[in-house]
Amino acid sequence: MTQTRLDAVRLDGAGPIYDQIRRAVRDLILAGTWPPGTSVPPEHALMEQLGASRMTVHRALVQLAREGLITRRRRSGTIVASPPASHAMLDILSIPEEVERLGQRYDYEVLSREDGRPSAELALRFGLKRGEKVAHLVTLHRADGKAHVLEERVIHLATVPAAAAEDFSKTPPGDWLLGNSLWSQAEHAISAVPAEPDDAQLLDIGAGEPCLLIERRTWNQGSPVTAVRLLYPGSRHRFVGRFGPYGQV
Structure with a gap:
C-alpha cells in the first residue's frame, strides 16, 4: 500500500475541527491524491500533526468510513476504499x-x-x-x-x-x-x-x-x-x- 504524507492533510479553519479533518482527507481522496489502497495516517499521527484530540480525529475517521471513503481494519490499519x-x-x-x-x-x-x-x-x-x-x-x-x-x-x-x-x-x-x-x-x-x-x-x-x-x-x-x-x-x-x-x- 502507498504510504501517505502527513503534511498533505491541511485544515481550512472553517467549522469544527473534526469536520475540517474529514473534509481534508475527503478532498485528498476525491482528487485522486490518495488513490484506493493508500494507507491513511493512524489516529495518533494525525493527532500530533494537527494538534487535535484523539476523540476528534476518531470522529472524523468514523464519518469517512460511514461515507464509504475509507476502510478501517484493526490489524492492517485504515486505507482508502475502492469506489463501488x-x-x-x-x-x-x-x-x-x-x-x-x-x-x-x-x-x-x-x-x-x-x-x-x-x-x-x-x-x-x-x-x-x-x-x-x-x-x-x-x-x-x-x-x-x-x-x-x-x-x-x-x-x-x-x-x-x-x-x-x-x-x-x-x-x-x-x-x-x-x-x-x-x-x-x-x-x-x-x-x-x-x-x-x-x-x-x-x-x-x-x-x-x-x-x-x-x-x-x-x-x-x-x-x-x-x-x-x-x-x-x-x-x-x-x-x-x-x-x-x-x-x-
Whole structure:
C-alpha cells in the first residue's frame, strides 16, 4: 500500500475541527491524491500533526468510513476504499464490458449446467412450467481475480435451440445470448437480499451480508428467451439510472 504524507492533510479553519479533518482527507481522496489502497495516517499521527484530540480525529475517521471513503481494519490499519462499481440500472449488461470499464481483468467460470425439464424448486424460483426444456447454468464472474457477480440463468431451449450445443467455454451465457438471440420485451427487478451461505462462500463474503439481486426476464414476440438472477456483493456495487420526463436518457 502507498504510504501517505502527513503534511498533505491541511485544515481550512472553517467549522469544527473534526469536520475540517474529514473534509481534508475527503478532498485528498476525491482528487485522486490518495488513490484506493493508500494507507491513511493512524489516529495518533494525525493527532500530533494537527494538534487535535484523539476523540476528534476518531470522529472524523468514523464519518469517512460511514461515507464509504475509507476502510478501517484493526490489524492492517485504515486505507482508502475502492469506489463501488456503477451500473446503468436498466441496461442489458455485458458483464465482461462492465468489468473492463472498471479497468479490471475479467474472467469467468461455469460452475454447473443442467439441460432438461426443471425441478420443482427451479420452476418455482424462475416461474417456469415443469414441461419446458431449459438450460440451467450457474456462472461466477471475476474482476482482477475476485468474485464480481454470481449468475444463475435459465435459457429456454424451444426459443433458443442453438444454446443446447453451446458449452459457453469461450463466451459467458449473457454475452452469447446478446449475439445469438433476439428479444422484444424485458422485465427487470432489483432487490436487497442477505447472502445465503453457499452464495456467500462463492462471493467471498460473510453469510448474511447484504447483496443486490438483479432479476431479469426477456421474451421475443411473447416467447420466453431467458431468465437470470445476478447476485452482486452490496458493498462493492451501486446501480445508477438517469431518467427524463419521457423515460431513460
